Amino acid sequence: MTNPWSRRGFLLTTGASALGMALASRASAAESAAAADEFDTLRATWRSLILGSDFNATAEPFASKLAQLGTTAGQYRSTMAPATGSLWPDAVFTDPEPDTDQESFGYSGKIQDSYARLRTMAEAYAQPGTGLTGDATLRSAIITGLDHLYNQVYNENTTRYGNWYSWQIGAPHPLLDVCVLMYDTLTATQIANYIRAVDHFVPDSAVGSYSGTSTGANRVDLCRVLALRGVVGKNAAKITLARNALSPVFPYVTSGDGLYVDGSFIQHSTIPYTGSYGAVMIGGLGMLFALLAGSSWPVTDPNRQILFSAVDNAWAPFLYNGLVVDNVSGRAISRGTSETLQHADHVRGHGIMAAIALLGQGAPSADNARWRAMVKGWMARDYYSPVLSDRSLSVPGLARLKAVQDDASVTATAEPTGHRLFPSMARAMHRRPGWAASISMANKRISYYEYGNGENPRGWHTGAGMLYWWGDTYGNGQYSDAFWPTVDPYRLPGTTASKKVLADGAGGTWGAARPDVNWVGGATDGTQAAIGQYLKGVSSTLMAKKSWFCLDDSIVCLGAGIKCTDGTGVESVVENRNLGATGTHAFTVDGVAQPTTPWGATTFSGAKWAHIAGHAGYVFPGGSTVKATRQQRTGSWSDINTGGPTTDFTRNYLTVWCDHGTDPTAGTYSYILMPGATTAQTSARAADTGWLTVLANTDNQQGIRVPSLGFTAVNFWFGGTVGGLTASAPACVMIREKTDGTAVICVSDPMLMQTSLTLTWNRAVSSVTSKPATVTSATTGSSLTLTFGDLSGTAGATQKITVNLG
Template sequence: MTRSWSRRSFLAATGTASLTAFALGSPLFGGVAHGATEHDTLRAKWRTLLLGSGFSPTAEPFKSKLAELGASAAAYRTAMAPASGSLWPDLNFADPEPDTDQESYGYSGRMAESYYRLGTMAQAYCQQGTGLTGDAALKTAIVTGLDHLYAQVYNENRTRFGNWYSWQIGAPQALLDTCVLMYEHLSATQLANYCRAVDKFVPDSAVGSYTGTSTGANRVDLCRVLILRGVVGADSAKIALGRDALSPVFPYVTSGDGLYADGSFIQHTTVPYTGSYGSVLLGGLGMLFALLAGSTWAVTDPKRQIVFDAVENAWAPFLFNGLIMDNVSGRAISRGISATDPKAVMASDHLRGHSILTSIALLAEGASATEKARWRGLVKGWIQRDYYSPPLQNPSMGVVGLSRLQSIANDSAVTAIAEPTGHRLFPAMARATHRRPGWAASLSMANKRITYYETGNGENLRGWHTGSGMLYWWGDTFANGQYSDAFWPTVDPYRLPGITASRKVLADAAGGDWGASMPDVNWVGGATDGQRAAVGQYLRGLQSTLMAKKSWFCLDDAIVCLGANIQCSDGTTVESTVENRNLGPTGGSTFTVDGTVKPATYPWSQTLTSATWAHIGGHGGYVFPGGATVKALRDSRDGKWSDINKGGSTTTLNRKYLTMYVDHGYNPTDGSYAYLVMPGATTAQTSARAADTGWLQILANTDDQQGVRVPSLGFTAVNFWFGGTAGALTASAPCSVMITEKSDGTAVVCVSDPMRMQTALTLTWNRAVASVTSKPSTVTSATTGSHLKLVFGDLSGTAGATQKVTVKLG
């Protein structure tokens, strides 16, 4: 089987989820002999980490996985034809390319992929049940291949060309892993040759400073290379260097790459990347912690606890029913089906999520007993709830990952933990998650620190508007395939759910690679009490004159969406997309508007005049307070993965969509919208909410403020784009405010400075308040009585975090 690997695909598969073997005591399987050195012990541990243990090669699903591995290795062995400039005819690495960072398609990427194939062959050699276990001809081919690549391209005399990643991470990791697997069959000269090559391209200076490509997940990968170079070459100093170079990864950062105190994870300086690079970091650290535990080089830096804390602070909030939300996966969302292997699913939100589950399971082995028990409970819950893409049936996961997950799934001592409810804001990466019983939602936005989207390596070519207020949501027993089922290659990229966008035609990769384009705006963020929230985005369009104010008020069974001052002079129309549901290949869901079931034919379109509610069968309801003119259409859309990813399949796919959007017209000057999204609501629940005209009060929906009040919930919230008054709230400067009045006579007042610019702020709530029972240090004065007056000091250093004040009502 031939597979075109992306930058991370192979390492995600082999590093934490797919290699398998038996830790046998014979030389063939790298057993540790009596009197072994500590380096030998580490080598044996790495084999076990790479190749797994504790599963039966004759039991499913392991039996089939091992057979597949053997078939792949056999195909690679048959096709291998050492020649000048290549080891396989389809992977020519002879001609240096410009340094264009095209690692997936350029010559340096082919060099790295050659090592990946040798790694697959080595795995098959070291496994029972592959049909090639201990095969002499396969062993000879592997060793021949290693020597050929050393002589031809990856050696200490070669000048690097193409993408840095192939030389410093991709090739050396695969090379060193193969050296561990084949160690007993490599001479001292061969091992020394390969180590010199690694030293040339990954010198000690690669981790000399925590900058550039040596940060975050990349730093962990580089440390893995150095540590394994030390293990293979019995170089204690290299192991110590790699171990010590992990330390800069642990502390929270306040800018650039890494983990933030609010749970954000950034890579490439401006890209939210919890689900892709973050997964690599989590898996890589889990492997290295496990390798070095109990050795001379054990990782003892106390700040590694930040990584353990991040399991629930950074990763769990974006995991739902086994999937990892696409809005923290960067350009990885465009990796669907490979161009060279139509049967190979390269990635999806579920498959990426499963890889993270295996990493959490591994990391748990080095955590405290309390953490380990809880994480295993979380993983078991995710395994049980992922009905759409069951992790134990994941076609891209090998036996290591499967064995880790199966051991948890079958452990009767582990109690599955339910999905949490509540709201999380991630100001550092302009994201938010909202979880309620039965569903979850997430928002992706952009500001002067966070990019609109990431493209690069010919990937994610049309993700332009994913940061323009895209509102994702999933149900517990429905709609989990919304973004998994060929959504990205078939959806209209100008009509992503929740966004406001100009119809101005954008070129593929518009804005530049690696998250280069960011809007020059500050006000993006919100306030939350941990259950409900007010979130806002001052939107400016990518390569567009579009400007808009967008707000979301996240409540118990609905999200209230407001848009105001929508203006644009692009010479095109502007639309705000209420919904764009992927209904799969058949598209059979009913669509009801104000009690009337609309036609189920494709294509179909209609302007809904004075619509008060709509409902999509099997998904949820939508309410338009006071009525609205909304355009609706059933659309049958064709697309190919190669449209959005140069390495994607060229097979045409078709998916059916049901779309609702507000058409703001040509060059609008003051467009607006207001609607509620009710995930999972029935037709009756949607109709009832629309009929209850007093349930929601819109306090403001203007360029100055956007705010709502829901009396039955005791909820009041206003996003102040400028100082002013909305309802009972007055603010002296821009801020986000959310108040919940409780049945016990108290209220929680939540305030934030999304702009990170306010050195002083006064908030007045025209409501009788008897006393302030708790307040943060940022509140310098609090006056109670017929109204509440809160004076805040400097908020510019709070990083957009919510300031909570608890009061006793009068």
């Protein structure tokens, strides 16, 4: 078939004004012809972006990927049965009277599912090595499917129902991709029909204001629709609109959706979403930058440098050994498959890595070189889920990542060490040689969890101080290997929670569940940190003060003021380790080995330390009564996601917790987590009673001192004196005394409320060598007194003061 959108056809169909200009002057005709050529070029560019380039279709990992694509497309072709209300019998998209909103959402979702299947078929038609490349029967089926969906449901006369996303993003994305892939086989009438439908559901007003569902990743997705509609329909105004509508995405925000100066990324107003919506945003921007580069519509907004900086400051901190941390992936943690090789946190991480590789093509060369080195390092270290074996990656994604791996000029970057706080989304990331950890919290601005569309109904306690950790060569399957469908949702590691039975979605949908608390955050010098959370339970009377002190080889965890009147027990979970389908890792308490077969809750009175072989050591300063159990738990993804597969998984868990009893009034706990420690290292730390001094562990303050590290830190829930520190108001204070006679004092206002603060350190200080503008006065001598001005506008950021010790 000849191209229905030939240069001559373009001039004849752009309207009377365009035709008039063409007749008026040869110059105008030449300009119009050039524009037509440019649309063709853009279409070819997009085709390359979604199909990939510079890969060997007969070599792995591409050969098997393409073969599987052909198999899947063949199955879709054989089962496609156009009928009223459906294109496939298992994807009915209309019901005149759905019983519930959720049912209506489901029907609208089948529209995007149907287009996605057509896109798979079109990709199999266009890609080499699928066994269906250029297949006439497949081509006919694709076009039949496009026309059927247009005639049945996705057209300019339909009023949308169910989920807005399906109509404005979920359906037009694959539809426009198919239009690009099948362009030369479609008639002008068909293309006009399809883009008319897109115009109906995604009008220019969809990006008229930066609000509602048109922010962050959603805005990027909408701009992709408008840009591709402009390319397919040869409409320069649509591409211009799409390009210009990206600009509100780039600047830093101080509330709501978007990127924050501290590296936080929020979507849905209150949900940390770096790993899910953030991945969509960076991937979508990379695609649009690449599409428009070198065209008449390049993205030149100088604020795009903020996005480039965010690769290092927002995304890289949450990638570890190829996975992206679950606590910045919202309800996406409930999305899994029945294929055990599909490890969700690694899958999301791999997608971000591919997006970074693509984004680098349009970034400054220094940024691109640094990112490729980071990507190569992540790929090399992902032993648990090798990147190029990831069946969820697209062929273009695989091609980009393989190109990085094969580039001998790129030297892989090692995992960095250090600490990053993200107060704007109540998250922390601690990295040490051999391991990394992350803490997730909730406050007035950040939800406990997100539940919606039937996804993640039991994520209630994921914001209750959950402490994640991974080893460099061990433990990477902790959250990857069917953790979320099998773990006890009341016993998430690091959390304090009431055993009160909660209904699915307790607290409300779409992040409605937020605690009425302000003191959540911490202070860090970039290496170590003090972090605290004033915790109130989800749909519960539970209250607690929780602190974490992140050190060189460990994290000291304190809890105090634990009270509840739910009429149920309350627990603080020291650990809940997923040992896999067959794991029987040895568990030792105070040198005594425990059974390797499942056993019920056992109490260990006065325990000094415990150890899980191949994982970590746990020290209980001064001794503590703890409980532990080894059990098998079974669940399926459908238990936590209405759209998930029903395949059951069984996993072995080893759980350690502090039991505060029923309705505690002043519960406490203290323990030291030592990732990767041996039994000898764990027992030695427990025996070294001078290593740690707990300065306070009350409802008013929590603090510690580690003399060997020169480390002192106090979370002042209220003003007061702890050890040698006195604060006039709530604050987080962390001090590191160095061997060169200097000290760094880190102070923050986690409440974002203090208009003044006075801090006194009962330590001789001879001079202050640096201080931020928030310090209005500093008095040195036999003690140090710092007076701070208004801290409420610092967004919880750490204020660093460097002094010379007396």
